[in-house]
Amino acid sequence: MRLAVISDIHGNLLALEAVLADIEGRGVDAIVNLGDCVTSPLWPKETFERLGELDLPTVRGNHDRWIVEMPEAKLSPAGRFARAALSEAERAALHALPPMLEVSPDILAVHGTPADDSTYLLEDVMDGRLAPAARATVAARLGAAARPGGVVLCGHSHRQAVVQGPEGCLVLNPGSVGCPVFADNPAAPTLEHRSPHARYAILTRRRGAWGAELMALDYDWHAAARRAAANGREDWAVAMVTGAVSPA
Template sequence: MKVAVISDIHGNLLALEAVLEDLKDVSPDMIVNLGDCVSGPLWPEETATILRETDWPTVRGNHDRFLLEDPFEKMGPTDAFAAERLSSDNLDWLRTTRATIHLSGDIFLCHGTPDDDNRYLTEKVEGPKGHLPDEEALLADIGTERSPVICCGHTHIPRVIHLSATGQTILNPGSVGLPSYEDDHPHKHKMEVGSPHARYAVMTKVGEDWNFQERILSYDWDAASREADKNGRPGWARALKHGFYGPLS
């Protein structure tokens, strides 16, 4: 059994196309999407049109929820850009996403933590940057969820974390479409993976255990960066081009 885990596409059509091309080689049995599909100053409608035609089990990310549920005037520019451009068919598809998914006896999918799509599981933010949480904090955040593999996104930083206390593994595949960003929740900070590549993960069951592989793909990030610039988002343009955010605004 081979499962491709993608997350945080954020409307980056060019990065998604690189992933789709790579998936032809990987040939997984199943592809899952951990959410934050379309928000961002890139190609939300085109991205949603591709995703709508897949049968990928898809989790609703915090940004998917914001653009579905928040009044337009309360949205930040990242969600408003997508909300203004999504067709009713693609909005209807986005509404089919679910907060969490138990994929099988082995695999649980969520966006942030199992009970909060807007809380980091695999990063702890102290000061302006994130770092690996300790095991006690991770156990507290997963609560009663006991699936052997917990897949989450939201932080855009790839990690595989093994919890010795329970034998569980947490996989965060990183982000397909946005390698760094700044955010002001819970306070102003930035996440930086340090390269502009599109990322996703592949997990393969071997006997009773899972092996994990990170796929790190080149694509035309200069074109994505130019699109963000053209749409008035210089921070996104910098992040897409370098994988570093640079100084906080």
């Protein structure tokens, strides 16, 4: 079994197409999407339409939920851009996505944690940066989802990781397809160094054991930066080409 895992596309259609092209040549059995599909000043509507063509099993991310639930005044600028770009029916379709998916009897897909799409599963914020969470913290966040020999797929932090959790459970974060750092996050300028690559993962089961490949792909991130700048978001343009946001 080979399962491609994508997450946190954030409306970056160019990065998504690069990932899909790479997946096509790797002989996977299926693709699962862990959410945060469109929120950005990039191509939210076009990305929604492309994902509609693919019809992938998809988990609802916090931004997919907020595009309906969050009051306009509290929504981030990127969230307001995406909300305006989508029709009411399209926004409702994102909101209707399930908060978790049982991909198979031993693979659970979530966005953040099994209980909360806005909480990191494998990281904590320390001094304005993400740091690996303590074992007890990860175990508490996993709860009953930590099954012997099972897998939990998560996104949200935009950081690739493979962790052996409690009960021998494997936790896989594929990283972000199209958003190395969410520039609207107030902590973005203080985050650790990242890169602009389009990221995803392949989960493979061989002889009863799970393994994972973490992918980081080159794509035309300068074009993505030009799109952000054309939509008035120079901070996003910087993030697209450097994986970082400059302090104001």
